[in-house]
Amino acid sequence: MLELKGGKVKGVLCDITGVLKESATTADGVAIQGSIEAIERLRKAGIQVKYVTNECQCTRKSLHQKLLRLGFSMSEESIMPPAFAAREVINKENLRPHFLVHDNVLPDFEGIDTDDPNCVVVGDAVEKFTYDNMNHAFRLLKEKKCKLISLGKGKYYREDGQLTLDVGPFTAALEFASDQNAMVCGKPDPLFFQAGLMSLGLTAEEVVMVGDDIVSDVGGAQKANIRGVLVRTGKFTAQDENHPVVKPDLIVDNLKQLVDVILQQ
């Protein structure tokens, strides 16, 4: 009998890729079985949801459109991607970024001054991760003493059924070469989760985070004192059930099973 300890759940921070849908290189991906109905059941029960995603291969608007086409319904504003968190930091600290990100996310950074950069923003750039582009970023960090911002720091995700490198390994390369630590905008940074709580207008005890990444989603949430639930969809592998450091508050087969548990409270 699955049970979630702690206070009654009034709000959910929900990961997107691996929880709502599986990623694919073509089209919009595939909705995970039971996820569309699960979100609808939460809505009917008056439980608020914010989507804390590290997705940075497209704009928030485009991501929202994909989810609508798959059959989900949520407002665009309920989606919280790392690009928006990074924008806030860039504005607050008067940064002029050099971007090593996917071309399709650049519109979310429109209007930002990029002349004579004093910071490097690295995201899930995929094919743009070439030696020359990495070298250019490294030289800015080392010689121009630029600050390094990483949009999330995930190790990998599942796409077309295969595990594929995320932004984290490339951030690690730049950190190592330039001997500095990146500021992470996105999971697993606790500030990102706290922004989620503020957006929900709830306390940590009233919320649960659900994701497929044991370190970024579950571990990150727990560091912000939020209960972390791991799903067995997405990038989950059997090894995650016995992670040496992170012990999820609950492990479920999928989002539908978590919603069953929440609605039983």
Add this chain to the structure above:
Amino acid sequence: TVHVGDHLIPGAKAGIQMLKSHGIPIKYVTNTSKESKSCLRNRLCNAGLEVQENELFTSLTAARNYVESLKLRPLLMLEDEAMKDFEGIQTEDPNSVVVGLSPSNFHYKRLNEAFNLLKNRASLIAINKSRYIKTDDGLSIGTGAFVSTLEFASDKKAHVIGKPSKDFFHLALKELDPKLQPHEALMVGDDVRDDVLGAQQAGLIGALVKTGKYLAGDENKYGEPN
């Protein structure tokens, strides 16, 4: 220390000739992994320094010996010029990943291929873990950065063959003169961490040169050069 690209560093040739005229044996120990021993020897000779192949001890040859001794089948992330040092090694159905300085391999698709092997139980071997190197047009991101990429993604630690690994210095000394004790040997290099600190931790005396990749202030970063 001795050369950058195809050019000798001023004073290097004179310094080496002075050592030789005093009967002090020299071993050139290098982490270079973008070309084979014979390529490197040719480069140095063309630059004006007479060097025999047996005076060179490279991390590539040390890596080949390591792979052979463990009967590993490597996915080789090496430039064409370096592959020569791995001739005869079985590479089909790889169960290990060997990473050297290889810009033509350091792109998303290839790194993803290596990552998937590592996630499936392959072991990770780094020819060296240098942060950056000095090239003709400035500093360039090094092998170590891309080793970090694979370590971070796979949660595996690389076995590092070259400097600053203790084994590397001891193996080089053994080849130079099996009777030599570490404290009787001097290591000279331009990388304060990989050359000087690495040598000191292996028991040798470490001297830092202010040429090559040296940047002002390096001498205060890690311990103290002798």
